[in-house]
Amino acid sequence: MISPLPILDVRALAKSVESRQLFADLSLAVAGGELVAILGESGVGKSTLLNILAGLDTGDAGEVRVEGVELDALDEVRRTRLRRERIGFVFQAFHILPYLTLRQNVALPLALVSSRAREIDARADAMLAAVGLGARGESYARDLSGGELQRVAIARALVHEPALILADEPTGNLDPETARGVLRLFAEAVRNRGAAAVIVTHSAATAEIADRVLTLTAKGLRP
């Protein structure tokens, strides 16, 4: 089910870092029900692009709309709220908070908008189970491997059923079998719930489940 209105709409986006232009005039529309994989050489600007799509960084020109709302037109409070409620982000460096249990980490997006503790914990536990970490809710980040941390980050990014999923190499630390399980979760969110997803990846398995595969080069996004 692909809806006609894009959840993510990027127009004429430009970005330079330290006087090097990463991209200029980059456009991308991703509809609900669509999963887009972005490939590209190291250093080409994929993570920078994802950060701009999430409103964590800003472009030099152009606009990014999420569900019709232009990120640059929002003040920081509203942009943060939109990010928390409508976007699920899997960072390359996970950003699992060390002083919270894994359950509390996964529950965070829900806890920020609801006070129903029991319901929140149950959903966090279900999400941990979905990434194969159902028994680890009471553990802390220091007790986990890189691949396990990556799965906690994925659980946290999906728990609040975001409209837009942005993921930076979400299967980079996973064995092929675990990677397939994780990719199924992204695919389910997109196909069953109508979310839109942009996944930066080097993995052929991720590209295989994508509706579109685009490559970022200095000239922009190309099929």
Ligand SMILES: Nc1ncnc2c1ncn2[C@@H]1O[C@H](COP(=O)(O)OP(=O)(O)OP(=O)(O)O)[C@@H](O)[C@H]1O
């Ligand atoms: N805050 C910053 N200040 C200066 N340079 C930066 C900054 N952020 C990113 N860069 C540079 O911008 C370029 C793009 O970085 P980015 O992390 O977006 O690339 P990438 O395509 O995601 O790379 P990789 O596949 O290795 O993760 C790199 O050359 C990086 O060094």
